[in-house]
Amino acid sequence: MLRPALFLDRDGVINVDRGYVHRVDDFEFMPGIFSLVRGCRRLGYRIIVVTNQAGIGRGYYSEQQFQALSAWMQTRFRAEAAEVDAVYHCPHHPEHGIGIYRQDSHDRKPKPGMLLKAAKDWSLDLSRSVLLGDRASDIRAALAAGVPHRFLYRSNDPPEDAIAVAEFDEVIQQLQLLS
Numbered sequence: 088m089l090r091p092a093l094f095l096d097r098d099g100v101i102n103v104d105r106g107y108v109h110r111v112d113d114f115e116f117m118p119g120i121f122s123l124v125r126g127c128r129r130l131g132y133r134i135i136v137v138t139n140q141a142g143i144g145r146g147y148y149s150e151q152q153f154q155a156l157s158a159w160m161q162t163r164f165r166a167e168a169a170e171v172d173a174v175y176h177c178p179h180h181p182e183h184g185i186g187i188y189r190q191d192s193h194d195r196k197p198k199p200g201m202l203l204k205a206a207k208d209w210s211l212d213l214s215r216s217v218l219l220g221d222r223a224s225d226i227r228a229a230l231a232a233g234v235p236h237r238f239l240y241r242s243n244d245p246p247e248d249a250i251a252v253a254e255f256d257e258v259i260q261q262l263q264l265l266s
């Protein structure tokens with residue numbers, strides 16, 4: 088039985104985007120994110136984080152630092168009864184990546200690689216899935232992966248191909264209408 092997913096961008100959605108956040112001290116959860124995840128779990132969604140992390144490729148922080156922060160983040164979610172099933176990240180950047188990190192990766196949003204990989208790993212039904220992001224590149228990745236429900240959260244980017252939302256409650260309300 089395939090399950091739908093809520094795909095979450097990280098910076099600007101789960102936590103305040105301070106630019107290349109890689110330390111617990113700089114990681115400030117967005118108010119309401121735990122209750123959004125709890126609500127979506129109740130509706131049957133898997134919770135999958137998909138995050139571009141070119142800061143790794145640029146040499147600003149290491150893969151290990153990223154993994155440690157992700158583990159801490161998932162522990163925090165679990166403590167709030169809002170489990171995140173998986174975190175996918177793309178460390179590459181086509182121009183600014185150093186060494187092996189300099190590549191035009193199919194995983195880097197706006198490309199859909201991370202979403203497609205997660206769909207395979209977790210038996211997701213993309214045709215019933217949802218993405219919540221704060222950039223046009225998030226929305227384009229969802230479009231390319233065939234994710235029909237796309238929400239753009241507190242963004243300066245134009246809400247083309249997405250529903251613009253300012254509060255997480257609006258997302259839950261829309262998803263309740265679908266189920």
Ligand SMILES: [Mg+2]
Pocket residue numbers: 096097098099100104220221222
């Ligand atoms: Mg973002």
